Amino acid sequence: MNLSQIELLRILQENDFSLSKAAEKMHIVQSAVSRQLQLFEAELGSPVYERQGKRLIGLTSLGERIMEQVATINLAKNNIQTIAADYIDSNQGVLHIATTHTQAKYFLPKPILRFREKYPGVRIYMIEASPEQLINKLHSRNADIAICTEKVSEDIDLVVKPCYEWHHAVVVPKDHPLSVGKITLERLASYPILTYSFGFTGRSNIEIALKNTGMELDVILSAADTDVIKTYVRLGMGVGIIAGMAYDPLMDQDLIARDLSPLIPSSKTKIAYLKNNYLPLYTQHFIDELQVAATEMRVAQ
Amino acid sequence: MNLSQIELLRILQENDFSLSKAAEKMHIVQSAVSRQLQLFEAELGSPVYERQGKRLIGLTSLGERIMEQVATINLAKNNIQTIAADYIDSNQGVLHIATTHTQAKYFLPKPILRFREKYPGVRIYMIEASPEQLINKLHSRNADIAICTEKVSEDIDLVVKPCYEWHHAVVVPKDHPLSVGKITLERLASYPILTYSFGFTGRSNIEIALKNTGMELDVILSAADTDVIKTYVRLGMGVGIIAGMAYDPLMDQDLIARDLSPLIPSSKTKIAYLKNNYLPLYTQHFIDELQVAATEMRVAQ
DNA sequence: TAAGGTTACGGCGATCGTAACGATC
DNA sequence: GATCGTTACGATCGCCGTAACCTTA
Numbered sequence: 001m002n003l004s005q006i007e008l009l010r011i012l013q014e015n016d017f018s019l020s021k022a023a024e025k026m027h028i029v030q031s032a033v034s035r036q037l038q039l040f041e042a043e044l045g046s047p048v049y050e051r052q053g054k055r056l057i058g059l060t061s062l063g064e065r066i067m068e069q070v071a072t073i074n075l076a077k078n079n080i081q082t083i084a085a086d087y088i089d090s091n092q093g094v095l096h097i098a099t100t101h102t103q104a105k106y107f108l109p110k111p112i113l114r115f116r117e118k119y120p121g122v123r124i125y126m127i128e129a130s131p132e133q134l135i136n137k138l139h140s141r142n143a144d145i146a147i148c149t150e151k152v153s154e155d156i157d158l159v160v161k162p163c164y165e166w167h168h169a170v171v172v173p174k175d176h177p178l179s180v181g182k183i184t185l186e187r188l189a190s191y192p193i194l195t196y197s198f199g200f201t202g203r204s205n206i207e208i209a210l211k212n213t214g215m216e217l218d219v220i221l222s223a224a225d226t227d228v229i230k231t232y233v234r235l236g237m238g239v240g241i242i243a244g245m246a247y248d249p250l251m252d253q254d255l256i257a258r259d260l261s262p263l264i265p266s267s268k269t270k271i272a273y274l275k276n277n278y279l280p281l282y283t284q285h286f287i288d289e290l291q292v293a294a295t296e297m298r299v300a301q
Numbered sequence: 302m303n304l305s306q307i308e309l310l311r312i313l314q315e316n317d318f319s320l321s322k323a324a325e326k327m328h329i330v331q332s333a334v335s336r337q338l339q340l341f342e343a344e345l346g347s348p349v350y351e352r353q354g355k356r357l358i359g360l361t362s363l364g365e366r367i368m369e370q371v372a373t374i375n376l377a378k379n380n381i382q383t384i385a386a387d388y389i390d391s392n393q394g395v396l397h398i399a400t401t402h403t404q405a406k407y408f409l410p411k412p413i414l415r416f417r418e419k420y421p422g423v424r425i426y427m428i429e430a431s432p433e434q435l436i437n438k439l440h441s442r443n444a445d446i447a448i449c450t451e452k453v454s455e456d457i458d459l460v461v462k463p464c465y466e467w468h469h470a471v472v473v474p475k476d477h478p479l480s481v482g483k484i485t486l487e488r489l490a491s492y493p494i495l496t497y498s499f500g501f502t503g504r505s506n507i508e509i510a511l512k513n514t515g516m517e518l519d520v521i522l523s524a525a526d527t528d529v530i531k532t533y534v535r536l537g538m539g540v541g542i543i544a545g546m547a548y549d550p551l552m553d554q555d556l557i558a559r560d561l562s563p564l565i566p567s568s569k570t571k572i573a574y575l576k577n578n579y580l581p582l583y584t585q586h587f588i589d590e591l592q593v594a595a596t597e598m599r600v601a602q
Numbered sequence: 603t604a605a606g607g608t609t610a611c612g613g614c615g616a617t618c619g620t621a622a623c624g625a626t627c
Numbered sequence: 628g629a630t631c632g633t634t635a636c637g638a639t640c641g642c643c644g645t646a647a648c649c650t651t652a
Contacts (some may be wrong), residue, residue, distance in 0.1 A: 072577075612645090
C-alpha cells in the first residue's frame, strides 16, 4: 500500500470510477493506473471495485468500508503539506473562498481588502455557488472555507462559526405604494414578488414567515443573485425581497429599501470549514477579519 | 511523501528518536532510514527533528505539529488492512486484551472461553498491566481493547463502554473477629489492611470512602494482584479488601468474605478502545460476550 | 573507541511508458 | 468503431545494502 494508491481511490471516487480520467488527473498513463489498482486489490486480497466486465461501476462492500479511511489519509497527508508550507512562510499561499453572490458582493469586499493588505502573498480564489454546492466544495477540498446562510449547520463534519445576523428588506421603485405606510405580510402578498431562489440567502426564512398564515407570496421571479432581482424591480416587475445589506444607499438611490425585521425572522450567516482540515495561519486571520467586519456592521446599524 | 516515511516518524517517536533502532524495527539498514528521513524533511522544506550534532534529540515545532496527522495516517492505514482482513475472513485474526490481574483471573475466563468456542481461529493475547499502562497500550496499538476499572474514563480518544458494577469485600481467615458482627469502617480501620495498589482495581473508591471520616486505613501491604493479597491474609498478616468477585467460594473456603457495599462506593469496570480504531467483527462480538457475562453476573447476585 | 549518523556507489526491484490486444457501449 | 481497460515488455528511476567516513559520548 502506498500513498499514490490511496490518492487513486479518492480520484476514482471523484471521476465516476473511470481509470482513464484518473490517469489523466494523476498525469500518468492508464495502464499504470490499472496496474496500481490491481496491486492494491491484490494486497488487500479482495476487490475494492464492482466491475461490469472490465469497467468499474462502483465500490464493493469492502470498498465502501475503506473509503472513510482513504479520505482520512488524504486529508491528513494534505494537512502535513499545508502545515509545513505554513510553517516555512505563513504569508504565502492560496485561499479558496466559497460563497454566494450576495456575500461576495455585499459583505466580503471590506474584509477581503483588509486581508489583502496584510497578506499580499496570498492568492485568493472566489468560488460562487449555491449553498448546497458550497458544502460539496468543502468536502472535495475545492474550497477552504465557505461563507453562507443556509444549510451549513446540518453537517457534522464541518466547523461552523457565527458571522453576522441580518434582516430581509423589501426594495421598490421610489414611487411605489410600499414606499410609504406600515408594511405587513398582507400588503407584501398583494404584489408580485422577486426574491432569492430556494436554498439561497435566507429564502427559507421567508418561507417560515409565511407558514401558518394561510397566505402565499406570488414569487414571479427567483434568482440567486441580488443584482438580478434589483434589475427587474427597476423594470417595474414587482417588489424585491432581498438581504438588508444588499441595498446600497449610493448605487440604489432610485430604489427605496424598507426593513422587514419584524415580519421575517432574522438570518444568520456563518463561516464553515472542514473539521479535520488544517487551516493556514492566514486563513485563520481571514476568519478573524470576517468576524471583525461583522461586528463593525452590527455597530453601524 | 510515502507511507513508509510516515511509518518511520511513528517508529522514531516510539524509539527515542534513534535511527538505528528504527532501522532495526523496520528491518532495513540505518543508512536507508537516514536517507528516507532526509528526503522527507527536504520535501517538507524544513527539519522535522531537532538535532544535536548528528543525533536526533526531539521534534521541532514543525514536527510536533505534524505528529498528530502522522498518527492519523498510520491508524487509518492499519484500519484499511484490518477491514480487508476482516472482510475476507472474519473468523481469523488476533485479539490483544489488555487488563489487570483481577479481571483476567476472576471475570474474563467465562467470556473468553465462550468467545474461543465461537472463534477458534482467533489468537488471544492477554496483556497484564496497570491501568495507566493499559491506556498506553491502547494508544500504541499494542492492545485492541482494555478492560479495567480505573483511569479509563478520562481519555477523550477512547470509547468507553460500561461492563459491570461491583463492590469490595473484606476477606479474613475463618476465626477472625471480623467474620462475625456488623462491619463498620471503624472496625476495619482497627486492623492492618492488605489491598490493591494505588491506581488498581477500585483502590480509589476505598480512598473516597475514607475521605472526610478522619480515619485512616493502615495498609501494610499493597498489591496489584488479588491472589497475593489472599495469600498474606491466609498467613494472618491482616484483613484483605478485595473485589467481591475475586472471592472464590470453592477455592477460598478457608476464608470468609463479607460484602462492603454500603461502606465503600461501588466500582465500575469498563471496556475501552481507541475511538478511531476499526475493530474486527470478532472483537465486537467479544465485547458483546463481555457484556453478556456482566449481565449474568448481575443476575446471579 | 564504540555506537550512531552521513555520504558514496552499485545493484535490484518497482513503476512508468509504449504498444498491442481485448472488451464493451 | 471508438472508448475503455488489460497485458506484455523494455527503460528508467527510486530505494536498498555495502562500505567507508564522520561525529560524539
